[in-house]
Amino acid sequence: QVQLQESGPGLVKPSETLSLTCAVSGYSISSGYYWGWIRQPPGKGLEWIGSIYHSGSTYYNPSLKSRVTISVDTSKNQFSLKLSSVTAADTAVYYCARDVRNFDYWGQGTLVTVSS
């Protein structure tokens, strides 16, 4: 059973960098597939942020590309998200998920609030 778990600070100050990690269990990231991040502002819809392959190959949503970095650590079986220069508009529940041209396994999500 593939399981994903997000972790990271729940509060980030404006202009700072949001950092989250997704730990994967039940499946080795090195075995394949892409792994992605998706966010959902409170009361709103879903937005794909970007995805990464175990080799490190990435692709990002162009609307966020200038501020996003996704990385992978196969030795720890986890991948990470960094979003720089955050504003209140980045307040959202952030999910990690396995990307197989759809998102079949999801983490429970973590709320990140951007506020001073």
Place this chain on the structure above:
Amino acid sequence: QSALTQPASVSGSPGQSITISCTGTSSDVGGYNYVSWYQQHPGKAPKLMIYEVSNRPSGVSNRFSGSKSGNTASLTISGLQAEDEADYYCSSYTSSSTFYVFGTGTKVTVL
């Protein structure tokens, strides 16, 4: 890349069938068979219900079915049950640089 268009809400009585539409363009829904549907209960993560237009993951009830015609995909829930009350989102791979686009979301209410 605009979000795919879904009705804001759909309702039905227990036992009835309902259909949720998801309208895109030839660059996304109409151009690829990578259309998927997600169910989201309040405070929970989305759950994959349909992938590649009409395929059900293991464990998903056969009351859920998907289809596509042109630039519009549809999710049908038959034999509506109270537990089906949730938000539903469609998603599609897209040829635009966005790669993935989600729908606006539909709230399903069981009367």
